Amino acid sequence: DQQVKQNSPSLSVQEGRISILNCDYTNSMFDYFLWYKKYPAEGPTFLISISSIKDKNEDGRFTVFLNKSAKHLSLHIVPSQPGDSAVYFCAARDSNYQLIWGAGTKLIIKP
Amino acid sequence: NAGVTQTPKFQVLKTGQSMTLQCAQDMNHEYMSWYRQDPGMGLRLIHYSVGAGITDQGEVPNGYNVSRSTTEDFPLRLLSAAPSQTSVYFCASSHGSSGANVLTFGAGSRLTVL
Numbered sequence: 001d002q003q004v005k006q007n008s009p010s011l012s013v014q015e016g017r018i019s020i021l022n023c024d025y026t027n028s029m030f031d032y033f034l035w036y037k038k039y040p041a042e043g044p045t046f047l048i049s050i051s052s053i054k055d056k057n058e059d060g061r062f063t064v065f066l067n068k069s070a071k072h073l074s075l076h077i078v079p080s081q082p083g084d085s086a087v088y089f090c091a092a093r094d095s096n097y098q099l100i101w102g103a104g105t106k107l108i109i110k111p
Numbered sequence: 112n113a114g115v116t117q118t119p120k121f122q123v124l125k126t127g128q129s130m131t132l133q134c135a136q137d138m139n140h141e142y143m144s145w146y147r148q149d150p151g152m153g154l155r156l157i158h159y160s161v162g163a164g165i166t167d168q169g170e171v172p173n174g175y176n177v178s179r180s181t182t183e184d185f186p187l188r189l190l191s192a193a194p195s196q197t198s199v200y201f202c203a204s205s206h207g208s209s210g211a212n213v214l215t216f217g218a219g220s221r222l223t224v225l
Contacts, residue, residue: 043216093211101153
């Protein structure tokens with residue numbers, strides 16, 4: 001049973017608009033969440049993170065929101081750019097200080 | 112600055128063969144790990160190490176061995192390859208002893224077991 005779920009395998013967004021990627025988790029003990037971005041034939045690269053004591057973290061065009069009561073986090077990208085086309089992974093830190101990963105969402109930015 | 116280097120990038124094995132996936136990092140990171148990525152699933156942790164001489168099992172360790180004789184290198188050994196081990200393998204490293212610190216990943220090794 002997957003503890004971290006990204007229910008949208010893919011998402012298509014017009015360039016310049018907002019991209020919203022969603023992630024749900026089941027374990028209320030997760031206390032730290034990260035988003036990674038992956039281009040084809042490359043390894044994932046770190047994008048942004050959020051601690052469970054916060055509900056929002058912002059870094060330039062990227063904002064992550066955390067709703068602990070709903071066990072839900074989302075990544076907002078504004079405005080979306082062609083270089084944002086990639087697979088985005090959500091990950092959560094467990095009690096062993098290891099990451100539990102979602103299956104990823106492929107974001108396609110249309111020109 | 113090379114970061115994390117994985118070799119080979121591609122490998123085809125027959126069932127029962129053994130092989131080693133190599134991973135090297137030049138950032139003096141204490142923590143190193145191996146993940147596998149399968150379609151429709153998130154990255155799953157195979158083994159990890161928090162320093163030279165220290166290794167531990169992750170979520171899916173069966174069929175794999177690791178060792179950490181130096182800070183730089185963390186090879187992953189497949190003892191007797193099975194088709195279920197067909198996957199893309201990623202090595203990752205970070206400062207500190209936590210697997211949840213910001214990880215630097217290699218480019219991946221695609222393994223096919225026939």
